[in-house]
Each structure stands twice: as structure tokens, then as C-alpha cells.
Amino acid sequence: MTVLSTPPPAGPAATWLRPWHTRTAAALAALAVSAAVAVAAVATSSPATAQPGAVVVSENFDAGSLPAGWNAVDGAWRVENGRLYGTSASSSANNKITFGRHLNDFRFEATMRFETVSAATRWASLGIDVPADGATPWWIATMRSGTTASNGLEFAQRTTANAWVVTNTASAPYAAGTGRDVRVAVEVNGNQARWIFDGREAMRTTSLQRSTDGVQALFVNGATVSYDDVTITELSPNGYLRPQGSPLTVVAHRGASAAAPENTLVAQEIARRGGADWIENDVQPSKDGIPFILHDGTVDRTTDGTGNIRDLTAAQIKALDAGSWFGPQYVGERVPTLAEQLADLRTRGGNLLLEIKGKHSRDEVATIIQVIRDERMMSRVFVQSFEVDALRYTYELAPELPLGLLRSSLDADPVAVAKDLHLTAYNPDGNALLARPEVVAELHTAGVAVMAWTVDSAGLWQRLERIGTDGVITNRAAELVGWNAAFMQRPPAELTVEITSPAAGAHLDRAQAPVIAVAATNAETVTVTLDGRPSAVGRELDLAKLTAGRHTLSVEATGPAGTATTTSTFTVTVSQAGLGYLILTSGADEAALNTMTVKLAHGQYAQLAGWVDRQAGASVPAEIAGVIAADARTLALR
Structure with a gap:
């Protein structure tokens, strides 16, 4: 299981306490305001791994046109509805579009979908070492629409004599067919490469013959194929590290x-x-x-x-x-x-x-x-x-x-x-x-x-x-x-996901600062939203900026076994201590702080709300004034 969160401070402890600011606590104590104890944000951090660095290409085609630097060498290539479409009318036409830059060690990922094919033997490929002008020789990682055939997946070279040298073949666990999105990837380290089909390694090769200037490409043969979410990530030069899920x-x-x-x-x-x-x-x-x-x-x-x-x-x-x-x-x-x-x-x-x-x-x-x-x-x-x-x-x-x-x-x-x-x-x-x-x-x-x-x-x-x-x-x-x-051939390990912080059903005071933490098993990506808006694992929730009441965290995890989702709710509560925290961290000028804290100390909540409304954008920053006034009115009704 992987627990996703921000890493703790240096030291042996696997948990840490994040109290609210001591000056704020002391000031509230001096005002004799009952302050709630800030709850610790507890999480663990998985060890750092030898992960690669820069994302060289990241393209989802949402701009509606061919990206800059993408060279449609031959064939018909177009962008529609957020996808790149390539068409080859003939099995003899190896149509291609080149892009990227020369890399010795990289991961090439894409979502591929056969829209139409002339036969199940027709194919699409990730070009892993291709001259920018599309000339031979080039190396490709190929997927046929009939992917379950013994040569449904291939590593192959097209030589300068326009002959094929197929070095490795394998079958996929299911057929790509038509109309079906398949997430594929190739990890290349020098003359070695791994072919990864829907998150599972299908085969590997040690027979690539690398050039000094070849780039990446997409190919289509005897079919119309659409591509989405093309990503090229530079890998560590140590290609001997075994990716998770790959065999020995x-x-x-x-x-x-x-x-x-x-x-x-x-x-x-x-x-x-x-x-x-x-x-x-x-x-x-x-x-x-x-x-x-x-x-x-x-x-x-x-x-x-x-x-x-x-x-x-x-x-x-x-x-x-x-x-x-x-x-x-x-x-x-x-x-x-x-x-x-x-x-x-x-x-x-x-x-x-x-x-x-x-x-x-x-x-x-x-x-x-x-x-x-x-x-x-x-x-x-x-x-x-x-x-x-x-x-x-x-x-x-x-x-x-x-x-x-x-x-x-x-x-x-x-x-x-x-x-x-x-x-x-x-x-x-x-x-x-x-x-x-x-x-x-x-x-x-x-x-x-x-x-x-x-x-x-x-x-x-x-x-x-x-x-x-x-x-x-x-x-x-x-x-x-x-x-x-x-x-x-093992079935994909079960995919699970759980929100571990904030705890489900938690009632949180304004002074607390919980961190979003997620525990996931066998997940490759984890996406977080808060009340429908994008958030992130490890993000500290600023409860001073949330409205009082219930809030919903939603998490979606994806992996080889599919997709898992979960939701959790927490409630931002209104209290005298929380309101004191809002006031003292509001950024208001000193005179305004004195006025608000006196009204707070005497329980004059309705007067405080009205006064803050009038000072919003003046002595009290507008973005926090509304929250202070709303909390004060809630307390006045109790």
C-alpha cells in the first residue's frame, strides 16, 4: 500500500504535528477565548524512488490543431475533438508523424484507438527511434488491431533497404479491436526496451540499434487510428531497474x-x-x-x-x-x-x-x-x-x-x-x-x-x-x-483507494490545518477534487477560506486493474476559538484587530458581523471579511 501525502520533516518519526501558530494561540488565551486544540495531520511518506525527470512531450490535442514541431511526414494527419487522427488507406503505406527530440532513455506513452481497419493484421506504432524526416532506418513498437495474435505486439526495424527485421513478438491479453481505447507505453534504455500494454509488460528486447539523432513518431498502416495523451518522459540512464509489475x-x-x-x-x-x-x-x-x-x-x-x-x-x-x-x-x-x-x-x-x-x-x-x-x-x-x-x-x-x-x-x-x-x-x-x-x-x-x-x-x-x-x-x-x-499472466492486483486525512465525518475548527492524504494500492495515478474543484494529495486545507458546513473530497485512482473511486466528507464548524483564529490571521490593520477582538471577547457577535461588513476591503481584507461576518452571525443565533 502506498500512502500519498507530503513528506514529513527530517527525523525518524513517521508522523508529525502541525499546530496552529503559537502567537495566535497565545493571543486567544490572553483574551480568555476557549480555543480548540489543533488536530494533528498524520500521514506517512513512501520512500523516494529512482524516478526519472523531465517530461519532454505532453500533448492532449485540446488546442484543435497539430502541435508546433510535429511533422506530418506522409499520410493524412488531423486533430479533431481533442484527438490526433492518422489514416493509411493501404497496407503498404507506413504513414508517420515525427516529433520530440533524440533521447537515449525515455518512456513513451499514448492512448491509441483503432477507428477503422482494413484487416485485423493492420497496425499502429510508437516510433522509438525515427529520423525527423521519416527516412529509413527506423525502429517501432507495433500493436495490431488483432492484438491477441502471436505477433499482435512487435518490436521491429525498417531497414535502409525497406525490409522488415522483426526482433520480438508477443500477444496481448485481449484484442484492441476497433473503437476501444488502449493505454500503451514503451520504456527505452539504450538498446533495451519494454513493451507495456494497458499497464502490464508484454515483452522486452535487447536488440535495438540506436541512432544518434532519431526522434519519436506515431505510425499507422492500413487503418485510421486516433491518439490522445501522448507523453514522453526522460528516464534514468539505469535501465536495469525493474519497473513495478515487470518480471525479473x-x-x-x-x-x-x-x-x-x-x-x-x-x-x-x-x-x-x-x-x-x-x-x-x-x-x-x-x-x-x-x-x-x-x-x-x-x-x-x-x-x-x-x-x-x-x-x-x-x-x-x-x-x-x-x-x-x-x-x-x-x-x-x-x-x-x-x-x-x-x-x-x-x-x-x-x-x-x-x-x-x-x-x-x-x-x-x-x-x-x-x-x-x-x-x-x-x-x-x-x-x-x-x-x-x-x-x-x-x-x-x-x-x-x-x-x-x-x-x-x-x-x-x-x-x-x-x-x-x-x-x-x-x-x-x-x-x-x-x-x-x-x-x-x-x-x-x-x-x-x-x-x-x-x-x-x-x-x-x-x-x-x-x-x-x-x-x-x-x-x-x-x-x-x-x-x-x-x-x-497473473490477474492485476486489486486496486484500492482510501482517504485517510481529513478523517471521514471529521468536524474541523478554523484553526486546524489538515493535509489531504490518500492510501492507495496498485495505483498509477491519483486524482483529487474538493467540492468538485481540482485539488491534490499532500495539499494543506486552508479552513479559513472554506465556507462553514459540509465539504466533499473525491478521489479517483487508476491502475492496471481499472479505476477505483472514493469520497469523504468533513465539516467546517463555527466556534469562538475558530472565529478568534480568523480575526488574528486576517491581515487586518492593528486598530481593526483591536476592535474585532474586543467584540469577540464580549460575545458581541451581531455587532462584530455588522462592523466587519462595513470595513470589508478597507481595514479588513475583503476575502476574509465575509467569512468572519458569516461565522459571527452563526454564533449570534446560538
Whole structure:
């Protein structure tokens, strides 16, 4: 449950007291006016999270025309009734409108509705990396009107040869059809992206090929589609933080090591085909300084040879059989060089979580980085190590590479260590992490992801997911991919919302200053109105400006499970103490204050009301004079 309110002052207390001004209380006491005790405004604040910053585009099309900077490259685009309409009469016409600016890390959201389609296979897309003039190549996240098809959702590239490269497909839980609003989003971090359909992640990719100047776009093919509430928000550059509701990132430990000989290209291929997001492998140098993919310090366990890897030349290592120990079908598999592994990933797809194994000199780390550069894989490699020096060398030589620190047990202060080492992720033993689950939230607050190793149990996967772990390094990558698929089929968690302050039915004195607080579960947006007018969670209610009597707070929360609403009423009461508060905080001049407080102290309410009416806008500010007079007349009738 999330309790939404303004944050409390610094300190350990989860609640705070907001008394009315002490000078006001003292003055009323001096006048012997019975003052009501101000009720505390109690709320809790959820911890800060590593949330992104600027909203780059926010467009609802209410202006009635195409927004400035939106370029209708081809096709018919128009704005009507607060929506943007795009029409493509032909399945061969990929009509588009470009806008925005180049961003490496962003969330692209829109409400999409198929108005008409020529066939259920026709589609609309969010363009996630598109030249401003609409030329190829470009990348899109596509939704068909027949969204439940196996390719109802896609990540795809249109190449310079005008050919399609579809990298990922998925089906949605229901068909978009026609006439139905669907809220969709894509979260992009470099070459990675997540496709989010009505609040639920449907698939992800690690295969984007990003440009240096592509912007955003909307596409329509063989249909008329309307768009509304288009929003582009810049994200934190750490795309390894798992959004709420998304499944665990799957990291295949030494490739598909449960199904093939570890740290080989065949293990990498099986892991890739099984749906792993990342391949995790180990790198060490040969005697002649060539980085090879091998876990142990010797070749004894995983090849038909013997000896320390650092005592063997590259030619000697390449002559070894690295597969027959695992099974006869793998006879002849070789120990790959780092360059060979990266070339395979570059051409066939996938990203590498590369562990620098054991002690490495700065020159040896520099060689590893040079190989990564030469293979054009700097944007698709994540370096981790138990060795702090290796991470420091990596940061000095290539600060753009993300870094992860491997730990068998947790540091006393993982956040401080992460800051010192410039970590993108803190990667502890899974059981050690489960013993101190609060560390996950602390690291997330600092913008650091958490990937646990090496976890092969579905029960532990569930526990790690519940504490917010971002990724799991596992020998059973294909099983975890399947577990994730089942995780994504869960019904949306129940959406609830409750107004916690002011309390329902509360009778509040003018001197009180309650804060609007809302408790919501599984909500993405919360909208508040007071007596039908917009308000906000965390806003302090100024009861001096409200009329006496009942007032209604209404709250609407939206989330993956739909919409939930609630209302609550409170009453602003009239009292001698409250009227004294109004007078002393009215901003009236000193002579007027003296006159009003004397009449108040003697209970001359009718005279006070008449006097204030005459002074409204003169010695007493007009906006408060009416409230003082109204309260005084109410007291005169009692």
C-alpha cells in the first residue's frame, strides 16, 4: 500500500504535528477565548524512488490543431475533438508523424484507438527511434488491431533497404479491436526496451540499434487510428531497474549451463533461444594475453586438457575440446575468445554480463575493453567482478560501461560502496540478499539495480521478486523465462483507494490545518477534487477560506486493474476559538484587530458581523471579511 501525502520533516518519526501558530494561540488565551486544540495531520511518506525527470512531450490535442514541431511526414494527419487522427488507406503505406527530440532513455506513452481497419493484421506504432524526416532506418513498437495474435505486439526495424527485421513478438491479453481505447507505453534504455500494454509488460528486447539523432513518431498502416495523451518522459540512464509489475531480468549463468557445456558458444545459443535477457560469462587471459571465456583458473574441469589458463597460449587453448565432458553431442566445442563471443552476440543478438574473473592488471583490463570496442559492443556489455580493482580500472578506462560488484555477503553499507565504485548494479549472493531484503529499496533509492546470483529455485525466485530484486543470474534460464511468463499472466492486483486525512465525518475548527492524504494500492495515478474543484494529495486545507458546513473530497485512482473511486466528507464548524483564529490571521490593520477582538471577547457577535461588513476591503481584507461576518452571525443565533 502506498500512502500519498507530503513528506514529513527530517527525523525518524513517521508522523508529525502541525499546530496552529503559537502567537495566535497565545493571543486567544490572553483574551480568555476557549480555543480548540489543533488536530494533528498524520500521514506517512513512501520512500523516494529512482524516478526519472523531465517530461519532454505532453500533448492532449485540446488546442484543435497539430502541435508546433510535429511533422506530418506522409499520410493524412488531423486533430479533431481533442484527438490526433492518422489514416493509411493501404497496407503498404507506413504513414508517420515525427516529433520530440533524440533521447537515449525515455518512456513513451499514448492512448491509441483503432477507428477503422482494413484487416485485423493492420497496425499502429510508437516510433522509438525515427529520423525527423521519416527516412529509413527506423525502429517501432507495433500493436495490431488483432492484438491477441502471436505477433499482435512487435518490436521491429525498417531497414535502409525497406525490409522488415522483426526482433520480438508477443500477444496481448485481449484484442484492441476497433473503437476501444488502449493505454500503451514503451520504456527505452539504450538498446533495451519494454513493451507495456494497458499497464502490464508484454515483452522486452535487447536488440535495438540506436541512432544518434532519431526522434519519436506515431505510425499507422492500413487503418485510421486516433491518439490522445501522448507523453514522453526522460528516464534514468539505469535501465536495469525493474519497473513495478515487470518480471525479473533473466541472466543465463555461463550461458545455458544446465543444458550445454558452460561458457561455450553453443551454451550461449541455447540461452538466447530460450529467451534469456543476458548471457553471463567469465573472462581470463591466456599466456599471450588473449581474453578467453573460462570460469576456472585451470582448464582441467571443462576441457580435455590440463593446466592454468594463464600458462597456456591461445593456440593451446583453442586446440582443447570443451564439450565432450558435458555430453557426447558436444564433442568438438571450443573455448571461445572474448572476441568470438562478442561477434556472435553482435550478429545473432543478445547482451553480455561479463565477469572479469580473478585478479587483473590495469593493462589486462585495458585489453578486455579494447576487444569490446573493436567488436562494437560497448553499448551491450555490462562488466561485473568480485575484484574491486578490476572495476576501478574499468571505470577509469571506460566510464560508459555499466559496472556490477559481485558479493558473497553484503557490505555493511552497500549504498556507500555503490557510490564509491560508480556501480550500476550491486550483485550479491541470493541467500545473503534474502537475509537483508531492505537493502534492495535502499539501493533503488540510490538508483542502483540489484541482481542476485546464482539462484535456481522457483521458490527463491518468488521471494526475490517480492522484495524488488531486478534480475536473477541462474543456471536454469529457460525455466526462469517460463516462470516469468506465468508471472505475467497473473490477474492485476486489486486496486484500492482510501482517504485517510481529513478523517471521514471529521468536524474541523478554523484553526486546524489538515493535509489531504490518500492510501492507495496498485495505483498509477491519483486524482483529487474538493467540492468538485481540482485539488491534490499532500495539499494543506486552508479552513479559513472554506465556507462553514459540509465539504466533499473525491478521489479517483487508476491502475492496471481499472479505476477505483472514493469520497469523504468533513465539516467546517463555527466556534469562538475558530472565529478568534480568523480575526488574528486576517491581515487586518492593528486598530481593526483591536476592535474585532474586543467584540469577540464580549460575545458581541451581531455587532462584530455588522462592523466587519462595513470595513470589508478597507481595514479588513475583503476575502476574509465575509467569512468572519458569516461565522459571527452563526454564533449570534446560538
